[in-house]
Amino acid sequence: MDELLRELVTEITQAYRWLAEQAGINHTDLMCLFFVRSLNGQSTPTAISQQLGLTTGATAIMLNRLEAAGFIERHPHATDRRGVMITLGPAAEHSGILGLRDYVARMNRNVIARYSEEELSIVRRFITDMLHNTRDVLVTARSAGHKPAALKGKGDQPAS
Numbered sequence: 001m002d003e004l005l006r007e008l009v010t011e012i013t014q015a016y017r018w019l020a021e022q023a024g025i026n027h028t029d030l031m032c033l034f035f036v037r038s039l040n041g042q043s044t045p046t047a048i049s050q051q052l053g054l055t056t057g058a059t060a061i062m063l064n065r066l067e068a069a070g071f072i073e074r075h076p077h078a079t080d081r082r083g084v085m086i087t088l089g090p091a092a093e094h095s096g097i098l099g100l101r102d103y104v105a106r107m108n109r110n111v112i113a114r115y116s117e118e119e120l121s122i123v124r125r126f127i128t129d130m131l132h133n134t135r136d137v138l139v140t141a142r143s144a145g146h147k148p149a150a151l152k153g154k155g156d157q158p159a160s
Helices: 002-023 027-038 045-052 056-068 090-094 097-107 117-144
Strands: 072-076 084-088
Touching: 002 027, 002 097, 027 045, 027 056, 027 072, 027 084, 027 097, 045 056, 045 084, 056 072, 090 097
Parallel strands: none
Antiparallel strands: 072 084
């Protein structure tokens, strides 16, 4: 099952990378725009950084690039005078980039149509459970500074 999920994630990632390339931006930039869109068109840099797994420095560079291209805009945060809100800019709205997600959905529409609502309900529940579990484990591991056991070398083992 893990191998199958890994292959699916890889192929979906490749599809989004290709779409980003066709749109003239990189994959991370596209994922940022999709994330902001999923939050009704506004987010904080911190939330974007956490969602994409980027450092604050890498996030700032990405946001500068997206702002220069008109894909996002920065606005003062309504309740935090030092904070900034990121909103979608005119280039994101007019370029068709946000419609790329719909393109991916159309790519798989014929596959989805072969399943009953009951079957799709089970698939949705499985994917949702896997998503939440993976997200929770990752957040816990990152916050605790854990290194995956498979990556630990002899130098990482506790002394006996």
